Amino acid sequence: MKSLSRYIMLMAVPAASFLSSCTKNFESMNKDTNRVLPENNNPTYNLTRAELEYTGNHDFSFETWRVNIIYLSLMTQQMASTTGWYSGDKYGRNDGFASSYFTLAYGNQIKYVNDMLKTTKDKPNYANLYQVGRIARVLIYHRLTDLYGYVPYFQAGTGDNDTPAYDSQQAIYADMLKELDEAAKALNDSKDKIDKSDLIYRGGDNAVAQWKKLAYSLMIRLGMRMSKVAPGDARTWVEKGAAGGPILSNDDNAYIIHDVSGGRITLNRNSNILAGEWDAIGKGNIYLGKTFIDYLKSHKDPRLKYLAQVTAGGSKDTSVQIGMPNGYDESNAGATDIKKEPNYPGDILKYSNIQKNIWLKLDGPTFLVTAAQTELLLAEAKQLGWNIPGGDAASHYNNGVTAAFKQLAQYDKSAAITDGEVTAYLAAFPYNPAKGLEQINTQYWANCFLDWYEAWSNWRRTDFPKLKPIVYPGDNNGGVIPRRMLYPAAEASSNAASYSDAIGKQGPNTFNTRVWWDKQ
Incomplete structure (x- = not known):
């Protein structure tokens, strides 16, 4: 198309001039400069x-x-x-x-x-x-x-x-x-x-x-x-x-x-769906799960105070956080209606959801591979008796938990977990080789929050944590x-x-x- 348009424009010039310029510039005239070629492509x-x-x-x-x-x-x-x-x-x-x-x-x-x-x-x-x-x-x-x-x-x-x-x-x-x-x-x-x-x-x-x-x-x-x-x-x-x-340091995560300035193609996709343009949380489409909240509460996990808030009112008090059980609906009929759940809190908005200001900022990070994940995998390898430098399985486990807790500050500086909190947690819930694989891979599951691709894959490999399947009528x-x-x-x-x-x-x-x- 570009060569053709140039040819039409040149029809008005004298033939000799046209033939001279055509011969001289033939290659450039017949090159589509709109096409991205290997020689002018920026990789x-x-x-x-x-x-x-x-x-x-x-x-x-x-x-x-x-x-x-x-x-x-x-x-x-x-x-x-x-x-x-x-x-x-x-x-x-x-x-x-x-x-x-x-x-x-x-x-x-x-x-x-x-x-x-x-x-x-x-x-x-x-x-x-x-x-x-x-x-x-x-x-x-x-x-x-x-x-x-x-x-x-x-x-x-x-x-x-x-x-x-x-x-x-x-x-x-x-x-x-x-x-x-x-x-x-x-x-x-x-x-x-x-x-x-x-x-x-x-x-x-x-x-x-x-x-x-x-x-x-x-x-x-x-x-x-x-x-x-x-x-x-x-x-x-x-x-x-x-x-x-x-990667053994959060500095290398x-x-x-x-x-945000680039619109949909540059902002955080998880955040845009859960809290931004589509606002699945605000629409009541999704809540934090009971399995997850119960694990964090039972282990007095310091991440909980930065993760969960009650949907109605926004309380961040860890003692009042309630995770929604999987497998329920709002059909107003039958045993699967959420209001029939034995521990239903009386209002669906009393279930917990994600603290958007920390985890779901549109310019927030999407984590791909972390020090916490790597250290926990090395802990498992050491537990299996493989030749892994850097101490025993407990050492790598402790490093992994520490990195996982400290990683929160990369979401938001206000979510910084202190060294004292890490030390207290590891003292209260020390590594136990008899339950090592379960401890390691349950921690891995928790660290993969928002990266559910990886959480699901590692769960399939290890069967930890022990998830109870949902039985529900129909498909x-x-x-x-x-x-x-x-x-x-x-x-x-x-x-x-x-x-x-x-x-x-x-x-x-x-x-x-x-x-x-x-x-x-």
Whole structure:
């Protein structure tokens, strides 16, 4: 179109002049300068977009709402709902909700990170940025395969295959671990600087070293995921990650600080849904769950005073906080009506909800990988007898709890838990090796508040905390807490052969088909 318009304009000039200028400028005249080509593409833009997409910030995309909140926050029993379409509270099947992360990951997240990798590969001036892209790609696929199991991986995102094969989770894990290992080793402070286009470490002086720590922390997380199905490989990778230097300080936590000024595509997606534009809390769609509140209260957890407030009146007094039990509705009939619950407080607004001013700020952080999580996983590895530096299982457990409590200050400085409170908690609830795995992984569950993707995955692996399934009339998944999300229905027709192959190898496209590492 641009060449054609130039040709029409030039028709008015003399022929000789036209022929001369046409010959002289032919190449530039016939080049579409509106197209983003590899030579004029800035790969740091793709990194920014991939990171934003990963935290659910594609405008009008609802994978955070549908999967993280509507399903996983409720299935992990940290939240509860009497609203019918909040399907996770009672395990109702909604294929559109359960498949939304699959659709958005391939439509946006993977596209951006793959474009970045293509642009930076074998470019000395982007040596570190390329390695960061490899680690970011693992972050995305790690979540994707943990949600669905078999997914397109090796043939996905290439731009030349509309029907990519689905790969086994075992094969995907092997490649992700290889990518982390190679990327961590290749990162080098003497090469290119990671600038502020990286939303995770924000162009800090230690960004390259911090990305290396993130790679080793992900190596530990992936290794522990395999602990039941491939314990030998799991141990190898966890020990390598521990020796490499993972995230062990909150100063190195991987998180994105959001920006209100950019609208939906830059603000905190969890906050926007729960407290902002959609205000699920204000509309009475969702409350803090009884399982979660009871755990925090019974353990005199210092986080509770910064987490919960009574919906009516806003009291933050920890003694009056009440979590809503899962599995109830507001039908005004039958035993499932919330008013029939034996401990109903007399008004639904007496149930507790999240303190928005701390946890749900629109410019607040979205945490991805933390020191608390890493230390708790290392505590478990040490409990299993693996070769982990830094003390015994109790030491890593204490470090993990301390980091989890101190992490609150990164949400808001007013939520700072003191050293004295940490010491008192660990004295009152010391690490007990006989119950070590339960203590470790229940603390992990609590630390993953708002990151319900990770809370659900680690619960599936460990079965801690011990969640009591909800039995509810009708579509309730047989009273079984779901073990995976669902493929999009369109895959059965648009990628029929690959889809059928995956179903044949992994199992039917249902909530109860377990992914590779999820063994009983």
